[in-house]
């Protein structure tokens with residue numbers, strides 16, 4: 001698989017995770033309680049490891065520098081915007097984790113903050129993915145040479161093994177299937 005296709009496939013998995021998060025947020029608002037906190041824990045783990053340590057790392061350390069070396073427009077540099085959005089996403093995930101600790105200490109108010117941060121994260125990433133799929137990835141497809149693609153594919157494999165670990169990807173996909181079945185019936 002070409003590196004860009006790999007990133008696009010990961011986008012589809014991230015979209016599934018966001019649909020699940022959205023369904024959980026709806027349910028919390030409807031019932032004013034969280035019945036399966038371990039499902040949110042699993043999603044937070046997915047956002048930290050799969051989304052950030054794996055997917056965003058591939059973009060930040062491989063794709064973006066390769067594109068920048070081909071010259072990107074200065075002020076309107078889309079890569080700067082993408083990096084800022086990755087950073088904003090990390091902050092929302094940190095806040096969701098804080099809300100979960102507070103909820104476990106008996107603070108019910110924390111659930112509303114969880115929903116608020118969860119929805120902000122969903123909006124951010126849905127738009128972020130749309131921009132990458134529509135603008136940045138086609139640009140990369142146009143500009144990157146065979147050689148750069150081959151080098152990037154090898155680096156992606158290394159990131160998978162070192163940052164995520166053998167088998168982790170499959171575990172995450174299995175979790176998304178399970179939670180998808182439970183909440184979204186996809």
Ligand SMILES: [Fe+2]
Pocket residue numbers: 056059082086128132
């Ligand atoms: Fe990104």
Ligand SMILES: [Fe+2]
Pocket residue numbers: 007011055059129132
């Ligand atoms: Fe991405």
